[in-house]
Amino acid sequence: MKERPILFNSEMVQAILSGRKTQTRRIIKLDHERGFQNPVVRGRAGEVSSVEFGLSHMLCPLGQPGDQLWVRETWQGPLVDYDEAYSMFKDPKPYQKVENCVYRADGGPCPEFTDADDDLRQGWRPSIHMPRWASRINLLITGVRVERLNDISQEDAKSEGCCYGRGGGVPDLAVSPADHFPTLWESIYGIKSWAANPWVWVIEFERVAPAGEQP
Structure with a gap:
């Protein structure tokens, strides 16, 4: 098992602590954007095929199922x-x-x-x-996959911590979680980042107790 840090803003930390957030999406950094060519094919759990990128395989840099993340806030x-x-x-x-x-x-x-x-x-x-030492939240990765950002489903938007409304604690049944998610995404990644529709890692997780502590 490997352990890596992950950043979340305060709104997303609140969603994790409340149990509403069990997924996160992170933009994939393609090998050709890093200046590499002909990536090495690996045979590890969590490996995903990415024919659409013209690449052989990619491995999520935040970890694979069974690895843990510690939250920076x-x-x-x-x-x-x-x-x-x-x-x-x-x-x-x-x-x-x-x-x-x-x-x-x-x-x-x-x-x-x-x-x-x-x-x-x-x-x-x-x-x-x-x-x-200051991190209070440990997350166990339970699943990793790749998809286009705009393909998020209603259920996955809920798992991202979204609810009915545009955020800010104001409910609105006319605005579904999937409608809320683009607003949330652009608040983090900037205007037009949703329209760019990048490929993203979809990381599923559950909160776990730090080593040596009871849940």
Whole structure:
């Protein structure tokens, strides 16, 4: 089993925590876009044929069924009492625990903290900078496949965390999850990214407890 990080914004973290999100789609980076030719044919689980690309085979870079992902999200930490700050700056390792962190997806206020210069600051850390110890969400990959982005089904849109409406917590039965998904996609990848209809990895997953912990 391999373990790799994956980024999710706060809205998608909320959907994972609520159990609504069990799929994610990521744009496929074609070998010819990386400057490679004649990719090596591999015979591993999760391998997918991609004749449409003029390539032999491709392997999902985020993993295969049985591998795990750990989620990077917007966060801050470790946060400790002022009296403990000096000890933490001398040796941060004992304080590097999930319980000493706060996460933007939980909806709390932007945290205050004292920096190494004893200055009071306020702010979040970007998800890209989250280390492994601060991640609170582990995902087990249960399936990997390839499809065109615009081919998403109604059920898969629900599995992406979409619901009736355009997001923002405002329900609208006239806007189905499949109608909502393009709005969600463009909020992440930009205007016209839906119309581009790229090939994507469809990664199915379930949330699991970190090693050594009970679910």
